[in-house]
Amino acid sequence: MLKHFLLGLALTSSLCTAALAQEPKMGGTINAVIQPEPPGLMLALVQNGPTQMVSGNIYEGLLRYSKKLEPLPGLAESWTVSPDAKTYTFKLKPGVTWHDGKPFTSADVLFSVETLRVTHARARGNLVQVDKVEAPDDLTVVFTLKQPFGPFLGIFEVGSMPMIPKHIYEGSDIKTNAANNAPIGTGPFMFKEWKKGSFIQLVKNPNYHIKGKPYIDSIYWQIIPDAAARSVAYETGKVDVLPGGSIENFDVPRVSKLPNTCVTGEGWEFFSPLAWMWLNNRQGPTANKLVRQAIMYAIDREFARDVIWNGLGKVATGPSASTIKYYTDDVRKYPYDPAKAKALLKEAGYKGEKIRMMPLPYGETWLRWAEAIKQNLNDVGITIETVATDVPGYNQKIGEWDFDISYSYLYQYGDPALGVGRNYVSSQIVKGQQFNNVEGYSNPEIDQLFADGAVATPDSKRKEIYDKAQKILVEDVPVAWMLELQFPTIMNCKVKNLITTGIGVNDGFRDAWIDK
């Protein structure tokens, strides 16, 4: 019996490796976990992580991105850039239709750009340098910029700029349009059913513009609120795919070792999530730079990676993750050094005043992490009072700047102009919003560097600017950077070819297939 089992194991694992050379097979259903349940699926209105994950397979953007963040054709077949780097011309793919059968044209692109400028905060920021958008014919779109904008080709990912149908939304209030409940896109999968609290079903788009794709018939996104139950659902075969972050970190090694299980850390390159502690730069002890530096020395980030994240991830060196453009590690280093932290606190004149700490209410991992950091800070003499909260309370307190220390992890979108600057420039100090310069750091030099960096050419000039910005920021510690997070995707080995781009599962089902 055991022999048979071992033989079976050997067979399946050899099949796993041989699969790369196999021809994709048609048909089948994939069950994947979606955690937490998305608040909505209309990508132009809602941009939460789970929404992007489900709707990235319903909608499409003009471009897709490889794991190395190079642009790939999406709804745009090809693109050209004028020599002065101010005019971008996109040729759309002919013969693309919406899920309701209407053709997709350049008018839809124009409509989407105008709509997203209103509804999508990040798209609005990305489009600031765009002077005008024109459609000379049905299949051509021309973006003219006010000045060259280095990261411009990086803003067309489906979650950043989804194409939405003009014929459905034109002239209506986009927020209340009934179509938001059954979104219509151009993507490989069509919305079928959403049973709240249970599952979201997508089915194959039979008229998808790439002939023969997608391969699978249907995707069920299973909604399972409890982390332990999600692990069990995978073990019992109820779900085939656990996207990154679906199960608790300490369960990752155990579940990864289950038979016939394939694990990959790829598919998050575009996002490169970076975790940090918000330190309120306005008031209290954390307004003092020396105290902030002391905090950096006091927290044991390697312990956090090894114990809380089970060895996944990388200790952050500064505001940029090492996977994005113009990253440099030629900055001040903050190893774990409690003695140095104590000395700095003494120099700063800190005398044990109480500092409030609000953990990120995103489950066990984050609560344990906050507890470990609280202990680290206690060890160097910082008095911490933990404030418990829930997600709406967290959003509110962060937005109202009502905290001393808190936590977050934010996506970086491949380029410092898209995902880094927003957290440090003073124009992004906006009360009521959560993911901007919440800490209230204000430095005219940094403002200028990020303003210059976005529009500088060539690349070497941009690198010079961002190197300088990183050096200044790491010296000032506006926030305490902790880890570059890694969210491994765990799946049954029968699911093939799911992670093919820099956004992984979010647009990966187009190419995925099931080995039977």
Added chain:
Amino acid sequence: MKAFWKSMLRHPGGVIGLVILFITIFIAIFGPTIFPTSPWRMVQRPFLPPFTNPAVLLGTDALGRDVFAGIIYGARVSLLVGMVSTLVALIVGVPLGATAGYFGGRVDDALMRFTEFFQTIPSFPLAIVLVAILQPSIYSIVASIGIVSWPPVARLVRAEVLSLRTREYVQAAIVTGQSNSWIIWREILPNALSPVIVLASLMVATAILLESSLSFLGLGDPNMISWGYMVGAGRTVIRQAWWITVFPGVAILLAVLAMNLVGEGLNDALNPRLAKGSR
């Protein structure tokens, strides 16, 4: 008093309960002095099984914190919350019940409808809502447990007062022109005390359980370690590390069991019919 202890000690369950209770109280008061390592400190590698390292006898949790230290420090929170919230419930319930029972009529009606209003709401969900609204802290937990557990006290005291009010010595006090409050406090309540004491001891047990349940759900005071928190935090890793949940779970079980046994012992000792037989 002597007779009381005599009959209490004759009750084997009560004795066991008292012993456990005294041990728990001793740990709660002196534990942190004898055992100064903070329960939040990461002292060893995570997931160290119990009985392998004498320095961390009961093993370590997911962050490498000492489970034994957690149990020592957790005793403080459990007992404190149990007793203080019972006190709160008594402070609200006893005067309310006594007033209702003594004056009767409209006053009784009004106060009892008010009590029923609280009784109709399931207590645990109400406690969760209160703690969630007030933000979890030791004060909000004590307050919410007190608020959900006073109605039975009020009803019990009212019933006792109703029956005592018609006794001759009370009538005599009324005739001699004593004030109402004097009669309630000096004549009636002392005689209604024994069932209230029994109920209170059981309420401490319920309060410990309620606090553990709240902490288990993540609504505990984040600055204080408690047994319920330890069970809740260890629950997700129960398949890798049973000891993180089991030992605090046993601690809760013992504390609640002790309070129940003590309550039962008190009930027998304070019951005049049973007590008479033993004299």
